[in-house]
Amino acid sequence: MIGVGWAGHQHADAYAAHPDVELAGIAGLEEGVRAQLASRHGVERHVARWEELLEDDGLDVVSVAVPTFLHAPITVAALERGLHVLSEKPIARTPEEAARMVEAARGAGRVLDVAFNHRQRGDIQTLKRVIDAGRLGTPYYAKAWWLRRTGIPTLGSWFTSADKAGGGPLLDIGVHVLDYSLFLLGQPRITAVSASTYDLLGSAGFGSGPGMEKSGATGAKTFDVEDLATVFMRLEDGGTLLVEASWAAHRTAGDEFGITIYGTEGGAELIVRDMEEIGSLRIFTDEAGVAAETTLSPPAGTGHHAVVADFVEKVRNRGGDNGSNAVELARIVDACYRSAAECREVRLGDDPPAGS
Ligand SMILES: NC(=O)c1ccc[n+]([C@@H]2O[C@H](COP(=O)([O-])OP(=O)(O)OC[C@H]3O[C@@H](n4cnc5c(N)ncnc54)[C@H](O)[C@@H]3O)[C@@H](O)[C@H]2O)c1
Numbered sequence: 001m002i003g004v005g006w007a008g009h010q011h012a013d014a015y016a017a018h019p020d021v022e023l024a025g026i027a028g029l030e031e032g033v034r035a036q037l038a039s040r041h042g043v044e045r046h047v048a049r050w051e052e053l054l055e056d057d058g059l060d061v062v063s064v065a066v067p068t069f070l071h072a073p074i075t076v077a078a079l080e081r082g083l084h085v086l087s088e089k090p091i092a093r094t095p096e097e098a099a100r101m102v103e104a105a106r107g108a109g110r111v112l113d114v115a116f117n118h119r120q121r122g123d124i125q126t127l128k129r130v131i132d133a134g135r136l137g138t139p140y141y142a143k144a145w146w147l148r149r150t151g152i153p154t155l156g157s158w159f160t161s162a163d164k165a166g167g168g169p170l171l172d173i174g175v176h177v178l179d180y181s182l183f184l185l186g187q188p189r190i191t192a193v194s195a196s197t198y199d200l201l202g203s204a205g206f207g208s209g210p211g212m213e214k215s216g217a218t219g220a221k222t223f224d225v226e227d228l229a230t231v232f233m234r235l236e237d238g239g240t241l242l243v244e245a246s247w248a249a250h251r252t253a254g255d256e257f258g259i260t261i262y263g264t265e266g267g268a269e270l271i272v273r274d275m276e277e278i279g280s281l282r283i284f285t286d287e288a289g290v291a292a293e294t295t296l297s298p299p300a301g302t303g304h305h306a307v308v309a310d311f312v313e314k315v316r317n318r319g320g321d322n323g324s325n326a327v328e329l330a331r332i333v334d335a336c337y338r339s340a341a342e343c344r345e346v347r348l349g350d351d352p353p354a355g356s
Pocket of ligand 1: 002003004005006007008027028029030048049050051065066067068070088089090115116117172
């Protein structure tokens with residue numbers, strides 16, 4: 001396990017609970033936090049730096065839950081040592097870095113997986129079953145969002161530096177929104193994006209999230225990523241997906257994500273406020289000419305426990321897509337940033353990725 005922030009704790013807890021996994025070592029720069037996590041799970045070996053942990057013989061897999069600029073170097077080094085890798089989202093800062101990780105996995109014949117725990121939520125999985133059962137008919141329009149009033153993961157931390165994070169809320173929380181939206185819609189290909197991004201609040205020092213302390217804060221208050229992104233996406237089946245992602249905006253208090261979907265036979269609305277375990281999920285249909293509304297009570301999902309269980313299964317069967325879905329998401333986010341910078345629609349497939 002590499003990284004002992006919020007994400008690292010989720011991975012460590014999930015591995016510790018898995019009957020077929022032995023948590024063999026932990027790396028992370030914060031000695032006290034690391035020692036506490038190691039003692040909670042009875043792990044003897046814990047070190048500061050990732051390079052030291054990867055030197056250990058006898059490891060089979062490694063989880064990478066560190067700042068995004070370290071995903072690619074750690075993942076590639078681990079794969080080259082013959083380990084299977086579970087990386088946190090987003091897979092990397094850019095599609096090019098992400099592609100290098102996938103190539104390394106293919107070259108090493110090892111599994112590379114990326115943690116998208118939101119699609120494992122009980123409400124999302126239930127909505128997926130509703131859609132797959134045809135209750136909405138053909139979905140043609142969806143709007144999905146993750147918005148916070150003051151939820152910048154600490155001004156001046158690695159999250160607010162473009163160089164370390166690769167982007168702001170679109171890459172951080174928007175990538176979850178994009179992942180669960182495309183999962184629900186049956187993975188349609190996105191053919192074009194038109195985006196706008198803003199940094200008016202974060203760059204003015206507004207919106208740092210209380211209780212969201214992140215590693216590496218310098219006190220310098222660097223903020224050179226967006227604080228809000230909005231994107232209009234065209235889907236290959238003629239449908240439309242709108243995505244909004246923001247860490248800070250003058251809106252109702254708290255944290256909210258969700259999706260509304262309109263289909264030919266019905267509609268759906270999922271709203272999750274303040275990270276509640278089960279969101280509000282409603283289905284709208286027409287019953288014999290009368291408008292009907294059904295409220296569903298889905299079970300809670302298991303988040304990172306499901307992610308880790310899935311990864312272990314992929315390692316056993318040498319299965320999975322080796323990160324190619326995550327690379328596609330990185331390509332889409334990159335196209336959104338280009339669209340915003342150039343004030344134009346960007347067609348996916350037509351334009352070379354940035355920097356190539
Ligand atoms: N899936 C989710 O819902 C979710 C939620 C939060 C964060 N994340 C992702 O998880 C990753 C980490 O985010 P976080 O919020 O836990 O960040 P964080 O800043 O709280 O923690 C980062 C950890 O990485 C460690 N680290 C940094 N450099 C290191 C090095 N050289 N060697 C060893 N350890 C090192 C730090 O010591 C720290 O423990 C990011 O990619 C983020 O996008 C995912």
